[in-house]
Amino acid sequence: xxxxxxxxxxxxxxxxxxxxxxxxxxxxxxxxxxxxxxxxxxxxxxxxxxxxxxxxxxxxxxxxxxxxxxxxxxxxxxxxxxxxxxxxxxxxxxxxxxxxxxxxxxxxxxxxxxxxxxxxxxxxxxxxxxxxxxxxxxxxxxxxxxxxxxxxxxxxxxxxxxxxxxxxxxxxxxxxxxxxxxxxxxxxxxxxxxxxxxxxxxxxxxxxxxxxxxxxxxxxxxxxxxxxxxxxxxxxxxxxxxxxxxxxxxxxxxxxxxxxxxxxxxxxxxxxxxxxxxxxxxxxxxxxxxxxxxxxxxxxxxxxxxxxxxxxxxxxxxxxxxxxxxxxxxxxxxxxxxxxxxxxxxxxxxxxxxxxxxxxxxxxxxxxxxxxxxxxxxxxxxxxxxxxxxxxxxxxxxxxxxxxxxxxxxxxxxxxxxxxxxxxxxxxxxxxxxxxxxxxxxxxxxxxxxxxxxx
Numbered sequence: 238x239x240x241x242x243x244x245x246x247x248x249x250x251x252x253x254x255x256x257x258x259x260x261x262x263x264x265x266x267x268x269x270x271x272x273x274x275x276x277x278x279x280x281x282x283x284x285x286x287x288x289x290x291x292x293x294x295x296x297x298x299x300x301x302x303x304x305x306x307x308x309x310x311x312x313x314x315x316x317x318x319x320x321x322x323x324x325x326x327x328x329x330x331x332x333x334x335x336x337x338x339x340x341x342x343x344x345x346x347x348x349x350x351x352x353x354x355x356x357x358x359x360x361x362x363x364x365x366x367x368x369x370x371x372x373x374x375x376x377x378x379x380x381x382x383x384x385x386x387x388x389x390x391x392x393x394x395x396x397x398x399x400x401x402x403x404x405x406x407x408x409x410x411x412x413x414x415x416x417x418x419x420x421x422x423x424x425x426x427x428x429x430x431x432x433x434x435x436x437x438x439x440x441x442x443x444x445x446x447x448x449x450x451x452x453x454x455x456x457x458x459x460x461x462x463x464x465x466x467x468x469x470x471x472x473x474x475x476x477x478x479x480x481x482x483x484x485x486x487x488x489x490x491x492x493x494x495x496x497x498x499x500x501x502x503x504x505x506x507x508x509x510x511x512x513x514x515x516x517x518x519x520x521x522x523x524x525x526x527x528x529x530x531x532x533x534x535x536x537x538x539x540x541x542x543x544x545x546x547x548x549x550x551x552x553x554x555x556x557x558x559x560x561x562x563x564x565x566x567x568x569x570x571x572x573x574x575x576x577x578x579x580x581x582x583x584x585x586x587x588x589x590x591x592x593x594x595x596x597x598x599x600x601x602x603x604x605x606x607x608x609x610x611x612x613x614x615x616x617x618x619x620x621x622x623x624x625x626x627x628x629x630x631x632x633x634x635x636x637x638x639x640x641x642x643x644x645x646x647x648x649x650x651x652x653x654x655x656x657x658x659x660x661x662x663x664x665x666x667x668x669x670x671x672x673x674x675x676x677x678x679x680x681x682x683x684x685x686x687x688x689x690x691x692x
């Protein structure tokens with residue numbers, strides 16, 4: 238029989254928005270914060286010529302800069318104050334998370350609960366500032382040399398003062414985005430940093446649609462190609478929604494306990510194991526490693542003679558590791574599979590989970606507590622990670638193949654961006670439903686109190 242909470246959750250609808258005033262305030266605050274984020278992406282760094290920078294950026298498309306540019310909402314292409322976006326924080330967060338699973342001191346800190354989590358978050362912010370400073374310095378020096386061989390100067394007045402100003406501006410822009418994300422999490426509808434990343438990716442959609450319509454008007458793209466593209470996008474979204482919510486639920490049995498009436502009752506629960514435990518980390522890592530040499534060769538290729546041995550090696554590397562090439566897709570798929578197993582092994586510890594179950598008196602029916610439970614969890618996790626790795630490979634490689642065969646521009650960085658957008662959208666809808674559910678529970682409590690007073 239369905240509980241009262243299930244009945245309320247099944248009747249949630251958009252019509253309840255008119256009554257939930259607090260939820261409306263949270264949504265409007267989130268929209269306003271995202272508008273501020275979009276405005277900041279058009280504010281250029283001091284001392285940079287945006288027009289020359291745009292022409293130079295077109296010469297290095299297809300590398301890792303495209304991925305960072307998509308995540309920053311075009312801020313890197315315009316070299317704005319938030320050109321680095323929140324990627325330094327994401328990188329620092331991944332490093333701290335990996336270190337907390339490998340280093341004994343950080344592992345003990347992770348087990349301290351809320352106090353340990355706050356310390357790890359503080360370490361993550363320090364790491365983000367450090368990465369911003371390092372990346373900002375290389376961005377500043379790269380801008381000074383950017384286009385020097387072609388006679389174009391992206392920086393108006395190169396020198397030490399420009400580098401210092403650029404580094405401070407980029408650190409301030411990233412830290413402001415982190416603060417904005419925290420405000421969205423606390424005063425908005427949650428998922429602050431994730432919503433900022435998604436907004437940056439979705440902001441590229443009008444440009445992509447415009448380029449697609451221009452190609453269709455010029456006769457470069459046919460109607461069948463556009464129809465196939467729409468079918469592919471809808472199918473991928475449905476497939477991602479299904480797989481991201483898929484999980485393997487392990488039955489956990491607890492010993493019988495005496496109730497108030499003296500009856501013995503056994504408790505049961507489930508341990509949910511997601512099919513895609515690693516999330517979007519594997520495709521981000523794999524694409525970053527593959528696009529990094531391509532970006533370096535694109536920057537270095539302008540200063541090398543095409544007839545030299547090094548110049549020929551650079552040209553060959555760009556040809557074999559280009560988007561849609563067989564070698565690129567093969568290495569991309571191999572990287573996704575490797576990082577799926579690696580990151581899953583880092584974030585989920587079967588021995589720790591088995592120990593926690595043993596301390597609480599829980600066990601898996603038919604499996605002895607302790608080492609046997611840890612081995613069984615590792616066995617199940619390995620099997621579902623195979624499915625998760627295949628799923629991520631299909632989602633990320635299939636758009637690459639389709640776009641390479643049709644010659645269309647890169648679709649929001651392919652499957653990686655599509656994964657982020659769908660996951661964040663589903664999480665945001667879940668947050669909104671939770672606020673609506675809490676609002677309806679509040680109404681029920683008020684009605685119950687009123688009836689109690691009338692009696």
